[in-house]
Amino acid sequence: MFFGGGQRKDTGRGKNMDIELPVTLEDLYNGNEKLATVKRRIVCRNCKGKAHLPRCAECGACPKEKKMVHRRAGPGMVVQQEVMVESKEKCKREDKRLTATIEKGMPDAEEIVFKYESEQKPGQIPGDVVLKLKTTPHPMFTRSRDSLSMKIAIPLRAALLGFETSFKHLDGHTVTLKRTTVTKPGQVIRIKGEGMPKHGTPSEFGDLTITFSVDFPTTVEAALAQGLEKLLPTFSASDLRILSS
Numbered sequence: 001m002f003f004g005g006g007q008r009k010d011t012g013r014g015k016n017m018d019i020e021l022p023v024t025l026e027d028l029y030n031g032n033e034k035l036a037t038v039k040r041r042i043v044c045r046n047c048k049g050k051a052h053l054p055r056c057a058e059c060g061a062c063p064k065e066k067k068m069v070h071r072r073a074g075p076g077m078v079v080q081q082e083v084m085v086e087s088k089e090k091c092k093r094e095d096k097r098l099t100a101t102i103e104k105g106m107p108d109a110e111e112i113v114f115k116y117e118s119e120q121k122p123g124q125i126p127g128d129v130v131l132k133l134k135t136t137p138h139p140m141f142t143r144s145r146d147s148l149s150m151k152i153a154i155p156l157r158a159a160l161l162g163f164e165t166s167f168k169h170l171d172g173h174t175v176t177l178k179r180t181t182v183t184k185p186g187q188v189i190r191i192k193g194e195g196m197p198k199h200g201t202p203s204e205f206g207d208l209t210i211t212f213s214v215d216f217p218t219t220v221e222a223a224l225a226q227g228l229e230k231l232l233p234t235f236s237a238s239d240l241r242i243l244s245s
């Protein structure tokens with residue numbers, strides 16, 4: 001991944017470089033190491049007297065520096081004034097590789113700080129590079145803190161008679177789901193311990209909630225209708241109820 005020219009925040013010293021670091025839910029579940037390369041200006045420590053060497057081929061002027069000067073402002077009066085002066089140092093741009101450790105269960109928007117790794121400028125303490133985690137959407141799971149949620153569509157027959165299914169979790173382990181009772185459309189079940197690992201105590205996990213939808217057949221053919229009429233309980237007008245809103 002390659003970054004450069006992120007947003008900068010003003011602090012007392014050099015400015016911080018704030019960079020968004022995309023991470024997957026798998027990264028946050030399992031933990032991972034992410035490499036981020038930042039483009040930054042550094043003050044060259046090798047230029048003095050050796051600027052002709054190849055490693056200094058791209059060294060150039062540093063940004064101007066602030067300097068306090070005393071200036072005569074009239075007879076017997078001296079004022080102190082801040083002026084910008086050319087720097088005596090040489091600067092160059094470099095690609096700095098930073099390795100961010102994504103810990104299990106880290107929350108979205110967590111900031112991983114690399115102290116003093118931002119742009120350098122002579123006479124100034126550099127700011128930090130701040131990598132802010134940004135979770136990319138997952139096709140299957142939605143995260144809310146330590147909880148995960150997902151949606152499963154099941155056929156009508158499975159909704160009425162029960163079913164067994166399985167899916168792969170974020171670390172590849174198989175979660176088996178077995179239901180022997182009726183599952184209603186919109187019904188939510190909770191599976192303990194199949195959510196996200198808790199940041200700081202990754203041996204503990206949140207829960208997974210599953211919301212079911214039921215795929216009804218779009219048509220019922222005559223033969224099927226006949227069979228269903230025999231199978232399903234009859235109903236009367238009073239079974240069709242208008243519900244209060």
Ligand SMILES: [Zn+2]
Nearest residue numbers: 044047056059
């Ligand atoms: Zn140099």
Ligand SMILES: [Zn+2]
Nearest residue numbers: 173174175194
């Ligand atoms: Zn599991």
